[in-house]
Amino acid sequence: MRKLIYAIAAAGTVFTAAAATAQQKNLPSFFKVGHRGTRGLMPENTIPAMYKGLETGANTIEFDVHITKDGQVVVYHDASFTPSYTTMPDGTDIPAADRAKYTFYQMNYADIRPFIIGEKPYPAFPEQERLRSYAPLLGEMIDSVEQYAKAHHLPAPYYLLEIKSSEKTDGTEQPAPEAYIQQLMAVKQLRPLGKRLLIQSFDMRPLQVLHKKYPKIKLGFLTGDKHATFEQHLEQLGFTPLFYNPSYNLVTPELVSKCHAKNILIVPWTVQETEEMKKLKATGVDGIITDYPNRLQQAGL
Numbered sequence: 001m002r003k004l005i006y007a008i009a010a011a012g013t014v015f016t017a018a019a020a021t022a023q024q025k026n027l028p029s030f031f032k033v034g035h036r037g038t039r040g041l042m043p044e045n046t047i048p049a050m051y052k053g054l055e056t057g058a059n060t061i062e063f064d065v066h067i068t069k070d071g072q073v074v075v076y077h078d079a080s081f082t083p084s085y086t087t088m089p090d091g092t093d094i095p096a097a098d099r100a101k102y103t104f105y106q107m108n109y110a111d112i113r114p115f116i117i118g119e120k121p122y123p124a125f126p127e128q129e130r131l132r133s134y135a136p137l138l139g140e141m142i143d144s145v146e147q148y149a150k151a152h153h154l155p156a157p158y159y160l161l162e163i164k165s166s167e168k169t170d171g172t173e174q175p176a177p178e179a180y181i182q183q184l185m186a187v188k189q190l191r192p193l194g195k196r197l198l199i200q201s202f203d204m205r206p207l208q209v210l211h212k213k214y215p216k217i218k219l220g221f222l223t224g225d226k227h228a229t230f231e232q233h234l235e236q237l238g239f240t241p242l243f244y245n246p247s248y249n250l251v252t253p254e255l256v257s258k259c260h261a262k263n264i265l266i267v268p269w270t271v272q273e274t275e276e277m278k279k280l281k282a283t284g285v286d287g288i289i290t291d292y293p294n295r296l297q298q299a300g301l
Contacts, residue, residue, distance in 0.1 A: 026195060031267050031287025032296050033160055034058035036077060040125055040272070040291035043085060043118030045075045046133035050145045053157075058293040060158040060198070061145065065138055066104040067174055071183050073138040074112060079103055079164065079173040081115055085122045089114035105173050109137065125291070142189040159193060160289075162222070163201040177205040181213065200245055204237050211239050218242045220267070226250065230258050243267055245289070248280060256284045274299040 037049025038056060045063050053061045064077045080103040083094040094102065104112060118133045136144070142159065149156050163184070165174045174180055184190075190197055200220035201207055207219050220243025221233060234240065244259050248268035259266040269289035271277050277288055277299040290296060 027265075028059050028158070028287070030281075030301065031060050031158070031160075031265075031289075032058050032293055032301065033060040033062050033267065033269075033287055033289040034293045035062050035270050035289050035291045037061055037063060038291065038293060039128070041127055041294070042129055043122075043131065043133055045077055045135070046117055047136050047141055047144045048118075048129075048131060048133055050141060051148050053293055054145070054149055054152070054154050056292075056294040057297045058157065059155060060160050060287070062160040062162065062289060063141070064162045064164050065184065066164055067180060067183050068104050068109045068112060069106055070108040070110075072109045073184055073187050074104055074109060074135050075138055075141050076104065076135045077164070079105065079169065084124070085117060085120055087116045087120050089116065091116060091119065093120075103173055105175075127292075138184075139187050139189040142187075142193070156196065158196045158198055160198045160200060160220075163199060163203065163206045165201065165203045165206055167203070167205065177203075177209045180206055181209045185214065198243065200243060207241065208238060220245050220265075222269070223247070224250070230255060234262075240264065245269060248276065248288075251280060251283060251285060253283050260284070277301060 034053030036044035037046065038052040039049065042049035042052045050061050063075050065073050065075055066079060068074055080099050081094055083096055083099060086094060088094055113134055115134065116132055117135060118131045121130070122128055145157065163180070165177070165180060170176045175183065198218045198220060199210060200222050202222045204221065207221060210217055210219055219241045221237060221241050222245045223233060224247040230244065240262055242265060244264045245267045248271045251268050256266055265286040267287035267289060268280060268285055271280060271288045271290045272292060274295050277296060280288060281301055288296060
């Protein structure tokens, strides 16, 4: 009887490992993720930032998206223009009091495109190159990056797309989850990416919609929550994501073990210093999200 129990347990272990191998087949052994392209070196979420990410060793580029008034998908972090690194089309500062006027969900893309990203000095990132850019459409960004990688003989990257949404801003900063996903997945450039498309969010609702309607897409849950546990997050999600992406200061060897026991990859954010990168790699994380992909190289990762 004892031998039978051991045999059953071993079979279960093999099945679990096989399932994990199938799910993670052809994925990078370690995700080197350029946060917002390469925010430390280039104006964030711009096409040049994505290029720089590839040049500095990222095998994955991370970026944020929003839905515009006319139903297009634009790449930008906040729901409205950020005055610290974006200026009006004429180059003048965006008055902080007027920021809400420039919420993407209340603007057509034709009115978004002329705003200037990257010319204004950004003291938070002193290594960032100054240049004149703009908030691109998602499809345009993917086309540009694919062409750039091919032209420069670089590996085709993975795309870690972050859905920016919150229940309290449904209808003002973004559509409700069902409509959001419908508009996002209408971007034709997403489909050819196949396994290279990864989608994450702090908001469980769009992930749940994606899991139901597009079960083959690889999903990740983002968290900076110090109070809810890993187990509570999985219970609230209602399914097992491929990725669990916590703030790096929440990572412990125990959390890494819990993730791996459920065949979940753990890729923390946003890690800037090489020593911290090395420490996290030693815990067994499956990747690192950073504003400085070049520092991953410096850390020997």
